[in-house]
Amino acid sequence: MAAERKILLQHADEAYYSPGILNYLAQGGYEGLKKALKQKPEDLRQEVLRSGLRGRGGAGFSCGLKWSLVDRKSGKPIYLICNCDESEPGTFKDRQLVHKDPHQVIEGMMIAAYANDVVQAFIYIREEMPLGAKILQGAIEEARSMGFVGENICHSGFSCDIVVHRGAGAYICGEETGLIESMEGKRPYPRIKPPYFPAVLGLYQCPTIVNNVETLCNIVHIVRLGGEAYARIGRHGNTGTRIWCVSGMVQNPGYFEIETLTMKELLYDLCGGPLPGRKFTGIIPGGASMKILKVDDNFRNRDGRAIGFEDIIIDFDGIQAAGSMSGSAGMIVLDDSVNIIEALANIIAFFAHETCGQCTPCREGSYWARNILARMCSGGAREEDVALLYDLAGNIGGRTVCPMGYSITWPVRSYIDKFRDQFEANAGSNTCGVESFSERLIEK
């Protein structure tokens, strides 16, 4: 029977634990920061590079490499921003880390700040987590009063404070350059890269590191264990644990911190398999933006060997080899009770609501895709709609300022590619009323 491997969530859900600083200290909290402050910043950056840590926010970019790209010669101040916008549908792991173990986030941030000569750090937290913002604020005050944040941290001579910045309900603020614009007091229109790589031209056009909450928590354990020992957790190129969020049609949805597990181990051993009498049909592996995996397809592993769905290894490379991406690690499970067109309509309605509106293909394309899907759901589908939708969606990703264009292209195209029969059967029919989500779906 597969099991979790809890490192970041080691204490979070235990009865003995609550988020106060004394609890954190009793479990060895802030020892990582003290250890880090005795080392040279560049050595810490090497440690993080050696650990192989990849960012947990979405793209899976090497954290050590990101840090090495920071412009240290410009003479401008360097900023750090912890990304707690957590808005990708299906994702709720940062909420756990912030609510249940806020000092781990703060310790990770202060180590990252010291390692990168950061003068000021921020946490960007979405508006819909008001309690999280209060918990963080309280924890920062506790940490400041004990000398772990603020002036002359642990008498090392290093100073850096943290400010909690609350969002106001816009998904696009999770995209790092949109986030930076938002923090500057502007509309969160993502910036174009190049030239606006945050490591060079970030907040106030100064070098800026944007890291996800979970990425920063991992920094604590890299320092504690050492980069090399950390790199032995997980698979080569996919080091460390990852917190996967499973929602939708499984017996036991929730968050699971795992090392190297297969789909079968996660979805059956940990999540209890499908609901009684149901069959899994499709899995959206990494948040609503990602391509769907059809359960009865054939897949490949990262060595190119043919495998079945159940043997897909749930990490960056395993899911990429299977034809999608692990994104934000928000896994949404669909079964044979779910109308795939409705599922897509729901997701595209999300992106049509959340487009920042800056690029025509994303703004207009999401609107038209939503409308076509809405009429497919309400029985007004036209003969040409499947082809029209497919074509339209293919012209968005890659033609926009930020990667959100793909959040329309990937779902639309993959759902149609994998479940074309359902889309074609729908043309002109009246079987997929929008109401059906509430009609056909279970009550727990």
Add this chain to the structure above:
Amino acid sequence: MRPVRSIGEASMKLSPNTLQGIETAIANYPRKQSAVMTLLHLIQEERGFLSDEAIEWVADKLEIQPIKVLELVTFYPHYRREKLGKTHVRLCRTLPCALMGAYRVGDRLEAALNCKMGQSKGDGTLTLEYAECLAACATGPVALVDEDLYENLNLPGSLQTLVDTVRDRSAEGASAL
């Protein structure tokens, strides 16, 4: 909006607490314009919405054009030009919650609270809305009632607790008026 006045003219009476929060927020940032979202949050918390006067006041305070503030207010869903109900209910409608019956919960809430989705009650006690993913998808359907998260709303008991809370808060609101 009324004609824009020149910088330095807007005036507004805010509570000492809010004013204190505003000064702290401004001091928190390397550039004061970064405090604009926090100022809007604080004023909306006190007033329930953001008036022309509030927008001009914030613009004055941060030395930016009022349009730069207005364009944030119109962009971010959280900022409101009209007063929200005393209690604000936001029910998540995104896929994982929808799979667990969010739309059906929405219908029941409309009936139980006698308020349509996307609307505020005439007596100012309640605003009921759908929201996008609230980052609590495994315990869906979920709703935020002001600052509190209600989970597993497809369980009849949980839904009833939410409805009772809303009614209690609305009653408090009515008696305080």
